[in-house]
Amino acid sequence: MKAGIQTRLFFITTLVLGSCLTLAGYILDRSFKASVLAGAEQQLRLVTYSLMGVVDFVDGRVSLSAELPEPRLNQPESGLYASVQMRESVRAWRSPSALTSDVPFPEHVLAMEPGEFQFTEVTDPAAPFYYLSYAVIWGVDDGTVLTFTVASETSAFERSMRDFRRNLLLGLTAVLLLFVAAQFLALRWGLSPLRQMADEVRQLEAGEREALSRVYPLELQGLAENLDRFVEHERRSRSRYRNALEDLAHSLKTPLAVVRNALSSVNGSLNGSGHGSSTELLREQLARMESTVHHQLSRAAVRGPVVVGSTVVLGTMIERLVRALRTAYRDRPIDVTQQIDPELRVRGDEGDLMEIFGNLLENAFKYTQTRIAIQANRVAAGIEICIDDDGAGIPEHLREDVLHRGIRADEVQPGQGIGLSVVAELVSLYSGTLSIDTSALGGARIRLVLK
Amino acid sequence: MRVLIVEDEAALAGQLVAALRSAGFVVDAAKDGEEGFYFGAEYDYDAAIIDLGLPRLDGMGLIRKLRTAERNMPVLILTARGNWQDKVKGLEAGADDYLTKPFQMEELLARLNALIRRAAGYSSPVLEHGELKLDTAKKDVRVSGAPVELTAYEYKVLEYLMLNPNRVVSKTELTDHLYEQDFDRDSNVIEVFVGRLRKKLDPLNPIRTVRGQGYRFFSENDG
Numbered sequence: 001m002k003a004g005i006q007t008r009l010f011f012i013t014t015l016v017l018g019s020c021l022t023l024a025g026y027i028l029d030r031s032f033k034a035s036v037l038a039g040a041e042q043q044l045r046l047v048t049y050s051l052m053g054v055v056d057f058v059d060g061r062v063s064l065s066a067e068l069p070e071p072r073l074n075q076p077e078s079g080l081y082a083s084v085q086m087r088e089s090v091r092a093w094r095s096p097s098a099l100t101s102d103v104p105f106p107e108h109v110l111a112m113e114p115g116e117f118q119f120t121e122v123t124d125p126a127a128p129f130y131y132l133s134y135a136v137i138w139g140v141d142d143g144t145v146l147t148f149t150v151a152s153e154t155s156a157f158e159r160s161m162r163d164f165r166r167n168l169l170l171g172l173t174a175v176l177l178l179f180v181a182a183q184f185l186a187l188r189w190g191l192s193p194l195r196q197m198a199d200e201v202r203q204l205e206a207g208e209r210e211a212l213s214r215v216y217p218l219e220l221q222g223l224a225e226n227l228d229r230f231v232e233h234e235r236r237s238r239s240r241y242r243n244a245l246e247d248l249a250h251s252l253k254t255p256l257a258v259v260r261n262a263l264s265s266v267n268g269s270l271n272g273s274g275h276g277s278s279t280e281l282l283r284e285q286l287a288r289m290e291s292t293v294h295h296q297l298s299r300a301a302v303r304g305p306v307v308v309g310s311t312v313v314l315g316t317m318i319e320r321l322v323r324a325l326r327t328a329y330r331d332r333p334i335d336v337t338q339q340i341d342p343e344l345r346v347r348g349d350e351g352d353l354m355e356i357f358g359n360l361l362e363n364a365f366k367y368t369q370t371r372i373a374i375q376a377n378r379v380a381a382g383i384e385i386c387i388d389d390d391g392a393g394i395p396e397h398l399r400e401d402v403l404h405r406g407i408r409a410d411e412v413q414p415g416q417g418i419g420l421s422v423v424a425e426l427v428s429l430y431s432g433t434l435s436i437d438t439s440a441l442g443g444a445r446i447r448l449v450l451k
Numbered sequence: 452m453r454v455l456i457v458e459d460e461a462a463l464a465g466q467l468v469a470a471l472r473s474a475g476f477v478v479d480a481a482k483d484g485e486e487g488f489y490f491g492a493e494y495d496y497d498a499a500i501i502d503l504g505l506p507r508l509d510g511m512g513l514i515r516k517l518r519t520a521e522r523n524m525p526v527l528i529l530t531a532r533g534n535w536q537d538k539v540k541g542l543e544a545g546a547d548d549y550l551t552k553p554f555q556m557e558e559l560l561a562r563l564n565a566l567i568r569r570a571a572g573y574s575s576p577v578l579e580h581g582e583l584k585l586d587t588a589k590k591d592v593r594v595s596g597a598p599v600e601l602t603a604y605e606y607k608v609l610e611y612l613m614l615n616p617n618r619v620v621s622k623t624e625l626t627d628h629l630y631e632q633d634f635d636r637d638s639n640v641i642e643v644f645v646g647r648l649r650k651k652l653d654p655l656n657p658i659r660t661v662r663g664q665g666y667r668f669f670s671e672n673d674g
Binding site: 232249250252253254255256257258260261264265290298301320321323324327328330333350351355356357358359371390 | 460464466470504531532533534535536538539542543546547548549550551552553554556565569574600612
């Protein structure tokens with residue numbers, strides 16, 4: 001089975017949102033880092049300017065004319081260091097903070113053009129620093145170039161970046177979760193009419209409802225109405241078909257009854273007058289016509305399992321049939337026991353099922369001596385129904401014939417052959433099985449399995 | 452026995468009427484449900500044969516209407532469709548038995564007799580009251596095992612009285628149930644039949660006269 005619509009929508013939107021949020025996170029992170037670096041450079045520049053204000057350069061040596069403007073430059077290992085170097089000289093002035101620690105001030109900055117700022121980030125994990133170097137022509141006369149370099153440890157900036165990243169991750173994750181939850185609800189709500197429709201179609205199939213409800217959103221309304229029309233059309237055409245068949249049955253069988261009765265009175269009056277054999281022939285042919293009409297019409301009237309079916313409460317239906325048969329067989333005290341779960345439902349057309357059980361039960365009433373036992377059980381293959389009686393039973397060698405060819409196993413009580421073969425056809429149409437066995441009661445056991 | 456036939460197919464109705472008359476029944480025939488109801492409500496019948504597919508008012512509706520009007524005679528339904536839904540609905544509507552077309556006249560007569568017998572409370576086709584036995588299937592009457600020769604009308608009177616035991620049956624009721632409407636309705640004829648019947652049943656005397664009202668079959672089984 002393919003993934004459901006809800007799963008598909010959910011999967012794709014979550015994927016898209018996840019990528020969007022990742023990209024956004026990446027961009028935000030980059031921008032933040034850039035602004036952190038810009039801030040660091042700005043800070044170092046300010047330190048450089050204030051350092052330039054207090055530096056004297058006399059006799060090739062750098063000295064301070066006043067207190068250093070930035071207290072951290074005096075404080076050993078404070079994380080902020082400065083150096084002033086003269087081009088063409090290895091000696092350089094270093095801020096007191098740098099005296100005890102070995103800050104690797106870059107060498108290449110000495111080659112810088114005067115008036116140039118250079119910001120360098122050294123990510124060496126042993127000594128990560130930001131450097132800002134500025135070369136300036138100090139002595140206008142001799143053209144001395146001093147290079148100011150201010151170094152700052154990166155840890156403070158990195159901490160703020162770590163904080164930012166953590167907050168960013170938390171925030172984006174929260175957004176993602178919120179969105180996923182919202183989307184889940186939106187999908188459920190948005191797709192609920194489809195789910196409802198699926199449920200209702202299932203109920204329609206099971207015969208628990210007649211039509212779909214009329215509360216679908218615009219997009220589905222058309223589909224729902226078409227489905228209803230289809231169901232209604234099927235129902236109508238089936239009932240039209242059945243009515244036509246019933247009319248046919250009526251208009252064929254009544255004349256057959258008339259002919260049969262006329263024939264029997266003719267036979268009575270003409271007995272021994274030489275017409276006996278021709279009336280016998282007529283009677284034979286008439287019997288064939290009757291049985292063909294009966295058999296074919298019974299077969300044609302079968303609805304069979306339908307797309308939009310119905311279910312029948314087995315116990316209630318059998319109860320009705322037994323009550324009706326008791327009325328018809330009032331003369332004989334027959335003990336009928338039923339073991340059927342009152343909740344048990346069988347899927348199928350009520351008319352068809354009544355035909356199946358009516359014929360089977362009527363046979364049981366006809367052939368039993370005193371007892372009939374009916375029981376129904378759920379089995380792996382569906383529902384198994386057994387009808388037992390204590391009559392003469394059906395001899396083993398006749399069982400197949402009785403079920404499949406419609407010949408009569410017993411000429412004494414006519415009708416059974418055709419009845420059972422119609423039942424067998426009906427049952428196979430419903431993909432069920434019908435078998436004959438010997439009952440523990442002594443008579444026949446008809447075993448029926450319906451899906 | 453007076454029987455109502457409601458069948459719209461003229462040919463079949465004609466055959467039914469003829470067969471039932473020759474079997475000794477008094478028959479009224481109606482062509483549709485409404486007419487059937489008129490007859491059924493107007494007259495007292497011992498049984499009715501009703502086709503399910505009737506014009507105007509269908510068989511099922513007719514049975515229901517008759518039962519609502521408290522007409523409780525046994526009803527045999529005839530159906531061409533022969534499907535179980537109809538049979539069950541017919542029996543639930545108040546019918547007592549069904550027969551699918553086409554049927555054999557002998558079977559119809561047997562079912563009809565059984566219905567009438569059953570309605571009177573007998574489960575066997577042989578009605579027994581002490582030494583008196585009446586076999587409804589063979590139309591054979593015996594007193595203490597010895598056969599009694601009865602004319603058709605004498606037999607009908609005895610059968611009707613035995614099917615209505617311990618109840619006063621008026622001469623009019625007997626005439627209604629045993630003779631066609633155009634029969635001479637002189638109640639003296641009934642008296643003559645009963646008189647002859649009594650002689651033939653001697654020494655038993657199960658038929659008592661209730662002065663000014665009619666006759667009563669006195670069942671010895673009931674003391």
